[in-house]
Structures are given as C-alpha cells and as structure tokens.
Amino acid sequence: MNRRLRVGLYALGGVFALLLAVALIATYVVLQPERFTALLQARARAAGLELTLSSPAHPTLWPSPALELEGLSLRSNVSGTPLIAASRGKLVLPWHTLLGGEATISRLEVEGARIDVDAVSAYLDTLPSRPSTAGATLPTIDAGFRISRGTLLRGTTLLLSNVEAETDRLASGRRFTLTVSANLADETPYALDLDTVPTLSRGVLTLADAKLKLASEKHFEADLKGDATWRGGADVGASLSGRVSREEGKPFDVVLAVTPANQNDPLYVxxxxxxETEHADLHIPPLALGEWWNGIHAGGTLTMPPLVGTFDAANVDAGSLHVKGLRIEATPDAPASSTTVGSAP
Incomplete structure (x- = not known):
C-alpha cells in the first residue's frame, strides 16, 4: 500500500471517529436522559408510586433513539415491596426528539420483570373507589409496551413464569392488539391473543369485532369472535362464539354470553x-367462583363449585384421573351432584 493511500485511509478513519464522537455527544445533549427519567418519575408520583433506577439512564441511537434503563423498581408510597422490579428497560423515543422536540415516549420495553400480585392489589386498594353509578373508563396507553422474561408472583409463591406480553397503542376508536404467553407453575404453557376495536362513548366501552384466541401447546386451541360492552361496575355484557380444537379428542363448538348484574342476580357467564361426546349448558357466577377458588387454596373445606346447569362427557382425562360417563347437574336450590359410570382412577 503506497504512502498516499495509507494517509488517505488514516484521514478517513479520523474523520469517521470524529463524526462518531460528535454524534455521541449530541445524543447525550439532545436526548438529555435526565429529562425523560424525570418525566417517568413525575408520572409515577402522580399515581402515588415511586420509580427508582440502579444507575442513570444512557441513550442509544440504533435502531432508533432510545434510553437504556438499569435496575427499575416501582413501589407504592405505602408499601416497601416493589409492585414491579426489572433488570432492564428501554424507552423508545420518536426521532423528532433528536431535534429538541417534546419529551414523549413511543414505546416501553421491560426485561426480566418481577410482578408481585399482593403488592399490586395493596396499591389498588389505596386508590379512591369509583361510584357504582360511574360509567366505564378506558386507560389510554400512548406508547405500546413489551414485557419479556417476566415472572408473576404472590409473595413468594410463583404463579407464572417466562411471561411475554406486547401491546400497541390503546385509544378509543383505534384497533388494539394484545399478545401474552406464559408458563404456569407446573410449566404448562399458555398463550392469549386479543384483537379488537375499543370505543368509549358516553360512559359505555364497546369492544367491537373482537377476536380472542387462547391456546396451550399440545393441549388445546380456542378461537372466539364477538363483541363486548362495559357500562361501569358489574354492568358487563358479551357475546362470543367459536370452536375449540384439542390435541387429544375431537373439537367442539363454544357459545359464551355474559349477563350483567342487576338488583336480583349477580354477574353471570x-x-x-x-x-361429539361432550355437552354443557352452564351458568357461572365469576365472583362467587373466585371466592370458592380462593377458599380452596386457603385450605377451606372442599365443596362443589358454584355452578348452575348440566355437564355431560363420555370420557374425562385429567392427568392421572380417568372418568367415563360423567354427568353433573346443579340447580339454584340444590348443590351440584355428579353421576359416573365405569369410572377408574
């Protein structure tokens, strides 16, 4: 390589290094990580929460302007247990922020998040209660978010692991998608996908053209379509129908309807x-069912769930339990009873 070419390459490399240094300095000056950190902390304080970071945020430019966050912790002002603790986070910013535009966030990404259900529940209990006559609300999500490698806990009890969740912007009249996948404590995988158009008008929230998919790999897959409405409180209505296919067993059709609570009856599903071999016509009170489930987990007496209706199945296989000819009947005035023919453990 001749001397002139070598000098030219050195000069070109020096110019590139200088431009890179200038770009990095400009990134810190223009993005001003502290203003976005202050923006997040101000929003948290307005909601009665305290956001802390283990180290100051630092900016990046590729593949889009962003701020890298390390060691996030979100706590309630009345509890020392973090609602959410994450190893890393990222605030993706619109390109106009490089030109000194308004401090806005286009996307939030969190990695290694640990969410404590008890801490979240305790925080929600501190919020002012809404009047029972208040209409529906739709919390706006200006920026989409993503959670990866998440964990859902209740105190020290593991509920879900390997949680992956992602949404885009949530706003009235705009199509919204939500995808969630996770493993139960026994490592059984589940995935949920929701696609709908939420519309809030005069205190009524409508989920139009809703498509709901719930699946567990190598177990089942349910595809439902329909609409839902919420007018506030327990005034919830929905009508969904679809089909459930199974890895073992033939598919079956599903019709699901939610009846709002009134002065005489609770919310029912x-x-x-x-x-081909299973038929069910059940009315399920979800609130009472939740209380029954919590009672069982708390060590209460094992009783039949608070269901009304009938269930018939030629065969039921649940782990080591195999039952043939199962029939369950329940009426409002009599506890659920079951009849089996040729059952075997």
Whole structure:
C-alpha cells in the first residue's frame, strides 16, 4: 500500500471517529436522559408510586433513539415491596426528539420483570373507589409496551413464569392488539391473543369485532369472535362464539354470553359446549367462583363449585384421573351432584 493511500485511509478513519464522537455527544445533549427519567418519575408520583433506577439512564441511537434503563423498581408510597422490579428497560423515543422536540415516549420495553400480585392489589386498594353509578373508563396507553422474561408472583409463591406480553397503542376508536404467553407453575404453557376495536362513548366501552384466541401447546386451541360492552361496575355484557380444537379428542363448538348484574342476580357467564361426546349448558357466577377458588387454596373445606346447569362427557382425562360417563347437574336450590359410570382412577 503506497504512502498516499495509507494517509488517505488514516484521514478517513479520523474523520469517521470524529463524526462518531460528535454524534455521541449530541445524543447525550439532545436526548438529555435526565429529562425523560424525570418525566417517568413525575408520572409515577402522580399515581402515588415511586420509580427508582440502579444507575442513570444512557441513550442509544440504533435502531432508533432510545434510553437504556438499569435496575427499575416501582413501589407504592405505602408499601416497601416493589409492585414491579426489572433488570432492564428501554424507552423508545420518536426521532423528532433528536431535534429538541417534546419529551414523549413511543414505546416501553421491560426485561426480566418481577410482578408481585399482593403488592399490586395493596396499591389498588389505596386508590379512591369509583361510584357504582360511574360509567366505564378506558386507560389510554400512548406508547405500546413489551414485557419479556417476566415472572408473576404472590409473595413468594410463583404463579407464572417466562411471561411475554406486547401491546400497541390503546385509544378509543383505534384497533388494539394484545399478545401474552406464559408458563404456569407446573410449566404448562399458555398463550392469549386479543384483537379488537375499543370505543368509549358516553360512559359505555364497546369492544367491537373482537377476536380472542387462547391456546396451550399440545393441549388445546380456542378461537372466539364477538363483541363486548362495559357500562361501569358489574354492568358487563358479551357475546362470543367459536370452536375449540384439542390435541387429544375431537373439537367442539363454544357459545359464551355474559349477563350483567342487576338488583336480583349477580354477574353471570353462560357457557354452552357442543361436541361429539361432550355437552354443557352452564351458568357461572365469576365472583362467587373466585371466592370458592380462593377458599380452596386457603385450605377451606372442599365443596362443589358454584355452578348452575348440566355437564355431560363420555370420557374425562385429567392427568392421572380417568372418568367415563360423567354427568353433573346443579340447580339454584340444590348443590351440584355428579353421576359416573365405569369410572377408574
């Protein structure tokens, strides 16, 4: 390589290094990590929460302007247990922020998040209660978010692991998608996908053209379509229908309808299943069912769940339990009873 070419390459490399240094300095000056950190902390304080970082945020430019966050912790002002603790986070910013534009966030990404259900529940209990006559609300999400390698806990009890969740912007009249996947404590994987158009008008929230998919790999996959409405409180209505396919067993049709609570009856979910060997017509009170489930987990007496209706199945296989000819009947005035024929453990 001749001397002139070598000098030219050195000069070109020096110019590139200088431009890179200038770009990095400009990134810190223009993005001003402290203003975005202050923006997040101000929003948290307005909600009665305290956001801390283990180290100051630092900016990046590729593949888009962003701020890298290390050691996030979000606590309630009345509790020392973090609602959310994450190893890393990223605030993705619009390109106009490089030109000194308004401090806005286009996306939030969190990695290695640990979410404590008890801490979240305790925080929600501190929020002012809404009047029972208040209409529906739709919390706006200006920026989409993503959670990766998350964990859901209740104190020291593991509920979900390997949680992956992602959404885009949530706003009235705009199509919204949500994808969630996670493993139960026994490592059984589940995935949920929701696609709908939420519209809030005069205190009524409508989820139009809703597509809901719930699946567990090598177990089942349910595809439902329909609409739902919420008018505030327990005034919830929905009508969904679709099909459930299974890895072992033939598919069956599903019709699900939610009836709002009134002065005489609680909120009910009507569930109809129609398959080749399974048929069900059940009315389920979700609030009472939740209380029953919590009582069982708390060590209470094992009782039949608070269901009304009938369930028939030629075969039921649940782990080591194998039952043939199962029929369950329940009425509002009599506890649920079951009849089995040729059952075997």
């Amino acid at each position: 009507a569930l109809k299943l129609d398959g």
